Amino acid sequence: MSIPGNLLYTKDHEWVKIEGATAIIGISDHAQHALGDITFVELPKIGDRVVQGKHCATVESVKAASDVYAPFSGKVIKINTELLQHPELANQSPYSQGWFIAIEIDNIKEKDSLMLESEYVHYLTQLPS
Amino acid sequence: MALKYTPLLSCHEKLGARLSAFGGWLMPIQYEGIISEHLWTRRSVSVFDICHMGEFLVYGDPEKSNLDRIVTMNLGDMPCGKCSYGFMLNEEGGIIDDLVMYRIAPEKWMLVVNAATTDIDEQNLKKHLFKDARLENASSALGKLDLQGPVSCEAIQRLFDFQAQGLRYYHFEEVICLGEKVILSRTGYTGELGYELYIPSETILGVWNHILADSAVKPAGLGARDTLRLEMGYLLYGQDISKDTTPLEAGLDKFVDFNKDFIGKDALLKMRREKTKRLLVCFLSDSRRAPRHNYKIYSDSREVGTVTSGSFSPSLSCGIGMGYVELDCATIGTKLVLKDNTVEINATVVEKPFYSEGTARQNPAVGNVPVT
Numbered sequence: 226m227s228i229p230g231n232l233l234y235t236k237d238h239e240w241v242k243i244e245g246a247t248a249i250i251g252i253s254d255h256a257q258h259a260l261g262d263i264t265f266v267e268l269p270k271i272g273d274r275v276v277q278g279k280h281c282a283t284v285e286s287v288k289a290a291s292d293v294y295a296p297f298s299g300k301v302i303k304i305n306t307e308l309l310q311h312p313e314l315a316n317q318s319p320y321s322q323g324w325f326i327a328i329e330i331d332n333i334k335e336k337d338s339l340m341l342e343s344e345y346v347h348y349l350t351q352l353p354s
Numbered sequence: 355m356a357l358k359y360t361p362l363l364s365c366h367e368k369l370g371a372r373l374s375a376f377g378g379w380l381m382p383i384q385y386e387g388i389i390s391e392h393l394w395t396r397r398s399v400s401v402f403d404i405c406h407m408g409e410f411l412v413y414g415d416p417e418k419s420n421l422d423r424i425v426t427m428n429l430g431d432m433p434c435g436k437c438s439y440g441f442m443l444n445e446e447g448g449i450i451d452d453l454v455m456y457r458i459a460p461e462k463w464m465l466v467v468n469a470a471t472t473d474i475d476e477q478n479l480k481k482h483l484f485k486d487a488r489l490e491n492a493s494s495a496l497g498k499l500d501l502q503g504p505v506s507c508e509a510i511q512r513l514f515d516f517q518a519q520g521l522r523y524y525h526f527e528e529v530i531c532l533g534e535k536v537i538l539s540r541t542g543y544t545g546e547l548g549y550e551l552y553i554p555s556e557t558i559l560g561v562w563n564h565i566l567a568d569s570a571v572k573p574a575g576l577g578a579r580d581t582l583r584l585e586m587g588y589l590l591y592g593q594d595i596s597k598d599t600t601p602l603e604a605g606l607d608k609f610v611d612f613n614k615d616f617i618g619k620d621a622l623l624k625m626r627r628e629k630t631k632r633l634l635v636c637f638l639s640d641s642r643r644a645p646r647h648n649y650k651i652y653s654d655s656r657e658v659g660t661v662t663s664g665s666f667s668p669s670l671s672c673g674i675g676m677g678y679v680e681l682d683c684a685t686i687g688t689k690l691v692l693k694d695n696t697v698e699i700n701a702t703v704v705e706k707p708f709y710s711e712g713t714a715r716q717n718p719a720v721g722n723v724p725v726t
Contacts, residue, residue: 261372261384261387261388261577262387262388262390264644265642265666265673280696283696285666287388287389287577287665287666287668288577288665289646290646290697312642
């Protein structure tokens, strides 16, 4: 299971990369593995506002549909249109080509509720298998 | 209730399968991935562990034992070596189970039933079989492996030294497999040319390993089995049909022989006279988004039914599903909207099967080139 050290993580298995005032968001390797083959992704539109902990995107696998929750509140400034065409990128490259959206962060203090790599690794070991 | 285990559980664990409960059994859902297993089955050959399914043996004359009245297929006309798909119904015409009946000898029958309904089926058989019939629940004694795919005939020949080209669709033979007598039928649930093997549970491990040693064969799980069957428009008991639906509503009249007497016949005849109020239809999404079980079906903003099965179709790369709708929405070409709280999918009623390239009925002697 790949868990890069330069990212922050949520309990719902989203990852965030902070670049200045921008947060790039995706789902973790653990999440894509648990979902299985991803067949459809729905993303918000550029300009939409998302709220920390609330639904911001949907992923569907062969078996089920799941919600993706926003790790930060803010305005959507970019979406991965390539992912809409090729949802399998979220399986093949969850931390790179399979990114979901980029948002302009409202309040950087919201990062206090996110997990560092080491905390996320520990969190995963606590989950029922 | 405690989960039952397939005799092949440790094999699945070694292969890294994802396991989940299905019909009261812990079964492999996927190995490599549902889509790759699905596509491999469509172009080569896969082996499925289907040990969860139930088998009953009934010894007796179909009339004198009352077996002919318990099922909807005509047993009197069935030759030995033939199998036939049909139903056990209740008095109201509701489906207790769907099953495949095998005539092994003039007075020896094998009923292959769903895992989750095995106990109910046994009660139903005990209730209606006459005293001189003998009923044996062979579900634990018999395991089942399915070999499915366009090159399965060649695989059977290589693996069991059995010339399977002559075995016709929905026929079976007893063959010797690693020294054991097994039933090999040309049947399946994938829409591809395929075979189902009924093997004594204590020897099934050897047969599984023997099959997987063949480089053309890969294991496939119940996840792929579900998407394969849905692409063919085959129904799943407990989801698309149940004791609350009838074969008429499910569009499966052809598996009910109205020229004989059977339990539920009067109710079905009444339903036929009064016309069914709803019908099972197949629909195609206009996107990759898949409808799911229990989504509501709308036509012109009027609620007209419920989705019973839905998935992404790996062969067609779009969402597919089936569900019951009011009669006036059952015509091919009808536009539907499938909804849950947050999702709205546009779909169109289509003919089944969704996937029309299936090789299930193909003559294997024509020669299928193995995929390299």
